[in-house]
Amino acid sequence: MTISVPKRMITAALIGNPNVGKTTLFNLLTGSNQHVGNWPGVTVEKKEGFINDNIKIVDLPGIYAMDTYSNEEKISKSFLENGNVDLILNIVDASNLHRNLYLTMQLKEFNIPIVLILNMVDVAENKGIKIDYEKLSKLLDVMVVPIVASKGKGVDKLEELLLNDIFSKANHDNDNQYHDELRFKSEAETYKYIEGILSQCLTHTSENTVTITERLDKILINKFLAYPILVAIAYFIFQFTFSWVGQPLADLLDTFVNDWFAPHVDILLSGTSSWFKSLIVDGIIGGVGSVIVFLPVVLALFLCISFLEDSGYMARVAFLMDKIIRKMGLSGKAFIPLIISFGCNVPGLMSTRTLESEKDRKMTALLLPFMSCNARLPIYLVMAGALFRGHEALVVASLYALGVVVAFFVGILFKNTIFKKDDEPFIIELPEYKLPELKSLVLHTWEKGKGFLRKAGTIIFSVSIIVWLLSNFNFSGMTEIDKSFIAGIGRFISPVFIPLGFASWQNSVSLLTGIMAKEVVVGTMGVIYGGNLTKILPTVFTPISAISFLVFVLLYTPCISLIATMKKEYGGKMTAFSVTYQLVLAWIVSFIVYNGGSLILRIF
Amino acid sequence: MVPYNQELRMIINEGVVMMSVYDLKPGQTALVSGILGDEKLAKRLRALGANEGVKVRVKNFAPLGDPIIINFMGFDLAIRKSDAKNIVVKDVV
Numbered sequence: 001m002t003i004s005v006p007k008r009m010i011t012a013a014l015i016g017n018p019n020v021g022k023t024t025l026f027n028l029l030t031g032s033n034q035h036v037g038n039w040p041g042v043t044v045e046k047k048e049g050f051i052n053d054n055i056k057i058v059d060l061p062g063i064y065a066m067d068t069y070s071n072e073e074k075i076s077k078s079f080l081e082n083g084n085v086d087l088i089l090n091i092v093d094a095s096n097l098h099r100n101l102y103l104t105m106q107l108k109e110f111n112i113p114i115v116l117i118l119n120m121v122d123v124a125e126n127k128g129i130k131i132d133y134e135k136l137s138k139l140l141d142v143m144v145v146p147i148v149a150s151k152g153k154g155v156d157k158l159e160e161l162l163l164n165d166i167f168s169k170a171n172h173d174n175d176n177q178y179h180d181e182l183r184f185k186s187e188a189e190t191y192k193y194i195e196g197i198l199s200q201c202l203t204h205t206s207e208n209t210v211t212i213t214e215r216l217d218k219i220l221i222n223k224f225l226a227y228p229i230l231v232a233i234a235y236f237i238f239q240f241t242f243s244w245v246g247q248p249l250a251d252l253l254d255t256f257v258n259d260w261f262a263p264h265v266d267i268l269l270s271g272t273s274s275w276f277k278s279l280i281v282d283g284i285i286g287g288v289g290s291v292i293v294f295l296p297v298v299l300a301l302f303l304c305i306s307f308l309e310d311s312g313y314m315a316r317v318a319f320l321m322d323k324i325i326r327k328m329g330l331s332g333k334a335f336i337p338l339i340i341s342f343g344c345n346v347p348g349l350m351s352t353r354t355l356e357s358e359k360d361r362k363m364t365a366l367l368l369p370f371m372s373c374n375a376r377l378p379i380y381l382v383m384a385g386a387l388f389r390g391h392e393a394l395v396v397a398s399l400y401a402l403g404v405v406v407a408f409f410v411g412i413l414f415k416n417t418i419f420k421k422d423d424e425p426f427i428i429e430l431p432e433y434k435l436p437e438l439k440s441l442v443l444h445t446w447e448k449g450k451g452f453l454r455k456a457g458t459i460i461f462s463v464s465i466i467v468w469l470l471s472n473f474n475f476s477g478m479t480e481i482d483k484s485f486i487a488g489i490g491r492f493i494s495p496v497f498i499p500l501g502f503a504s505w506q507n508s509v510s511l512l513t514g515i516m517a518k519e520v521v522v523g524t525m526g527v528i529y530g531g532n533l534t535k536i537l538p539t540v541f542t543p544i545s546a547i548s549f550l551v552f553v554l555l556y557t558p559c560i561s562l563i564a565t566m567k568k569e570y571g572g573k574m575t576a577f578s579v580t581y582q583l584v585l586a587w588i589v590s591f592i593v594y595n596g597g598s599l600i601l602r603i604f
Numbered sequence: 605m606v607p608y609n610q611e612l613r614m615i616i617n618e619g620v621v622m623m624s625v626y627d628l629k630p631g632q633t634a635l636v637s638g639i640l641g642d643e644k645l646a647k648r649l650r651a652l653g654a655n656e657g658v659k660v661r662v663k664n665f666a667p668l669g670d671p672i673i674i675n676f677m678g679f680d681l682a683i684r685k686s687d688a689k690n691i692v693v694k695d696v697v
Contacts, residue, residue: 067647068644068647068648095678096677096679102652187651323668425648425684426687427648427681
């Protein structure tokens with residue numbers, strides 16, 4: 001090629017079984033030069049990265065085969081067929097070539113040049129497996145590159161090969177020859193063929209003894225120790241995220257935004273009109289600030305989850321929790337997102353991405369808002385303190401329990417209705433334990449944080465402005481909240497709450513603003529009831545209407561941060577469904593609680 | 605209902621009592637003779653290498669009794685007992 005002709009962009013598809021180090025390699029090759037999105041129409045993550053201006057790498061989902069009907073497989077197949085793929089980078093676990101080469105055999109049918117990347121050759125060596133790379137390359141008719149992705153070994157060589165663009169030339173002429181003879185009639189036949197090849201290029205020098213994985217499993221999935229350890233780990237993650245690292249950093253950031261940044265901007269803007277200042281300080285900084293402070297929490301959580309995921313323990317969590325969580329139609333892995341949601345639904349929702357099947361991801365995302373998050377606690381405490389003095393703990397505990405019970409029943413309902421046909425068989429590979437790579441952890445964590453800030457941030461930015469406008473204006477201009485548009489809306493919707501026992505425009509407005517963030521409910525009540533809530537609330541609520549109100553707060557549409565995150569991860573349609581069904585459900589349960597409670601009181 | 609497929613016919617013809625992975629105790633090894641039931645799962649298991657003649661070992665039960673861990677082709681797989689019933693085995697070791 002002459003220099004004057006600009007080179008065409010080469011698309012390489014990175015594909016391989018789960019747990020073979022695919023993501024690690026992708027990160028090594030592309031660094032932070034990545035773009036994360038969704039495959040059209042599904043909730044499967046699509047990652048693209050660039051080695052340089054000419055080579056794009058698309059990270060396909062981890063799959064074992066091309067034809068067992070999962071979404072991940074369909075995506076991969078159609079991408080290889082229609083995505084103008086120039087090169088397949090097939091990463092395989094060198095210590096388990098038998099199973100890994102099954103996918104390779106299917107990949108050969110696409111008539112695209114393949115580079116077979118043998119990862120973890122060090123593990124294979126430790127297991128006493130010797131591989132003749134040249135022979136393997138010859139027999140499979142693909143280029144073979146041995147690497148150790150976790151240590152970065154061999155990756156530079158792979159990169160060099162890619163940059164020199166030699167594959168498209170090397171493989172293209174003869175790729176029709178092997179094609180026809182590789183039409184296998186059954187899986188068994190394919191495996192026989194693989195066996196035939198491997199018997200010529202693998203030698204086992206020693207039978208392996210008890211591995212580290214087996215020793216660790218003796219403890220971690222031990223009959224008596226497994227659950228205490230799991231609970232301890234979940235507790236650790238919760239504390240790490242919400243008490244030790246994430247939340248304190250979030251509080252610092254919050255203090256910085258509210259006590260330093262906002263006042264300074266306030267002073268800077270002192271020459272401008274008051275509405276403009278209020279828009280910038282209360283509307284935009286207030287709204288966007290409330291999102292940014294989530295960032296440390298999200299980062300802290302994802303550091304933990306990435307660690308569990310990369311170490312191999314997450315698969316054991318799925319294994320241990322499956323029997324319990326299966327009852328509500330989910331697989332065991334959903335345990336982690338659900339537990340996290342007690343701290344905050346937003347990172348919980350983001351972690352649903354790590355679940356295997358689309359059905360699990362969607363169902364978990366729809367159920368986790370019922371896990372009562374930290375932001376709802378202040379409302380419970382204020383109400384319980386005002387109306388149920390001495391019984392606060394019981395009230396709060398009952399609400400948390402109610403959330404779980406509701407999630408359980410809604411799960412059963414969903415399982416048998418909208419998700420009935422999506423039932424996936426549960427099989428999960430339990431990979432060998434390994435120590436996660438710091439670089440991989442940091443990249444993955446940062447990736448999550450960045451995506452959250454960009455997508456959720458923009459939505460919240462616009463919603464913050466809208467809510468600010470509604471609560472500060474009416475048709476005659478700027479005004480107090482009790483005369484604003486939002487008060488008008490509150491008065492308009494308040495009849496809806498008559499059957500629930502807490503209809504008043506003040507309560508309606510509180511619930512409305514609570515969509516910004518649930519703890520705002522208390523703040524708004526403070527403003528519009530004006531004064532000491534502990535004294536005022538007993539005059540506007542009866543014990544039963546207070547319970548009904550709290551049940552509504554527990555179950556109704558979560559905050560705007562969750563809505564924005566859900567829109568980012570799952571799209572507008574599912575978000576609309578989630579918001580709507582939760583409103584309806586909250587209304588129904590509150591209705592039952594209020595009227596059932598009143599009836600019981602009347603009888604006794 | 606079990607679909608009437610080739611494996612099943614074979615098993616019936618030989619007049620052997622059908623035994624599945626579900627019947628094995630932890631530590632026991634047997635040879636796979638076929639996979640029944642849901643085609644999605646069967647296809648997946650076959651693609652993973654659970655084909656006729658392959659050694660399968662039951663390693664462990666979950667603390668609550670279900671799922672179980674089986675090992676074949678050199679890797680561990682967690683599978684529910686109800687699905688394990690569909691992996692028919694012979695020659696228990």
